[in-house]
Amino acid sequence: MLYRVMDKSQLPALVRGFMESYEVVAPVKRGERYVFDTVDSPDQIALDYPQTASSAKKYLFPPVEAMMRFDARANLVQDFVQEVKPRVIFGAHACDISGFNRLDLALAQGKYTDPYYAARRAATLVVGISCMPTDTCFCQLMGADEVQFGYDLFLYDIGDKYLVSMSSVEATNILEACCEIAEATDDDRRAFRLATRRHQAAFNPDIPHVEDxxxxxxxxxxxxxxxxxxxxxxxxxxxxxxxxxxxxxxxxxxxxxxxxxxxxxxxxxxxxxxxxxxxxxxxxxxxxxxxxxxxxxxxxxxxxxxxxxxxxxxxxxxxxxxxxxxxxxxxxxxxxxxxxxxxxx
Ligand code: SF4
Ligand code: SF4
Known part of the structure; x- marks a missing residue:
């Protein structure tokens, strides 16, 4: 895995870079809640959200989806060709990326691939963002507070900068074209360690850790x-x-x-x-x-x-x-x- 550092002020440039070729879906504020929705400006994105009301699953597995057309009288069946938009899910927390990875196991990596899901997953880039747990988060008990795969970029908040984990060529090319990035310094690595410790210490201790x-x-x-x-x-x-x-x-x-x-x-x-x-x-x-x-x-x-x-x-x-x-x-x-x-x- 490759890591670089970028200043937080570069974030709008990164979003605009993705917007040139992808539909961008990101957390936005709606009333008192946050939801994943399509955005057309970086200003609409609320990256400091605690949790969205529902997940971004609907962009890979829609609530209603056509599978095929048929004509019973003519005895015709016509495969429905999905229009799959190239899309970026921007600002997903580690638990939600872990959720995509678990959906992959069921729908894309088993004995029978679900072609509808697989097509959307293949056309979707994922940019993760680190977070702080709320009182009802227990992702650390489910092995979902960190992800090592399933994303294209992951942005770790280390103060004025992001430590960026780069996992795909496609997203890395956009990052390098739109933003000034640098090698991580010892100070950046220290800031990352501190942020990770703060995150781990913030989980609600009243949610019991039960073995087996x-x-x-x-x-x-x-x-x-x-x-x-x-x-x-x-x-x-x-x-x-x-x-x-x-x-x-x-x-x-x-x-x-x-x-x-x-x-x-x-x-x-x-x-x-x-x-x-x-x-x-x-x-x-x-x-x-x-x-x-x-x-x-x-x-x-x-x-x-x-x-x-x-x-x-x-x-x-x-x-x-x-x-x-x-x-x-x-x-x-x-x-x-x-x-x-x-x-x-
Ligand atoms: S468990 Fe709760 S949310 Fe789920 S179906 Fe029952 S009442 Fe509804
Ligand atoms: S806590 Fe677990 S069961 Fe409840 S919505 Fe999240 S992943 Fe689903």
């Missing part, structure tokens, strides 16, 4: 805790919508009016939806809130780990804010903690 969470998910599978937690669930799917790593979808055929022709499209779905596990014949494999919430947490904290060696949660804390029923992975960690499973090292 995947194993505990098995041990406490039938605990009444899940009845209590699931009983509160409103089945609103807000948690899955804001989550950077939820990737379940449904597929539906949408017919044009008075026609047998239409579009097959996929839409986001969520395992907290009552119909999610309803199959032909009317049987529902997860009929209760307990079954659904437990399944969601189980996939996040155990099931994905078995296949991919990491959890399907980045600890971004968005579901903590989104869920009106106080159901989130922190509640699960607290439950295990109360059961005496805390790591007191």
């Amino acid at each position: 969470v995947p194993m505990l998910m098995d041990v406490f599978h039938f605990d009444p805790f899940w009845d209590e937690l699931g009983g509160r669930c409103l089945s609103c799917s807000a948690c899955a919508s804001v989550c950077p790593t939820c990737y379940c979808f449904d597929i539906r055929d949408v017919l044009q009016e008075d026609s047998d022709a239409g579009v097959r499209e996929r839409t986001w779905d969520a395992c907290t939806s009552p119909d999610f596990a309803l199959v032909a014949g009317g049987h529902n494999f997860r009929p209760t809130g307990r079954d659904r919430v437990r399944h969601r947490m189980y996939h996040k904290l155990n099931g994905f780990m078995v296949n991919h060696d990491r959890m399907l949660c980045t600890g971004c804390g968005r579901c903590v804010a989104a869920c009106k029923a106080d159901i989130d992975p922190i509640q699960v960690l607290r439950f295990f903690d109360e059961k005496g499973a805390r790591d007191d090292r």
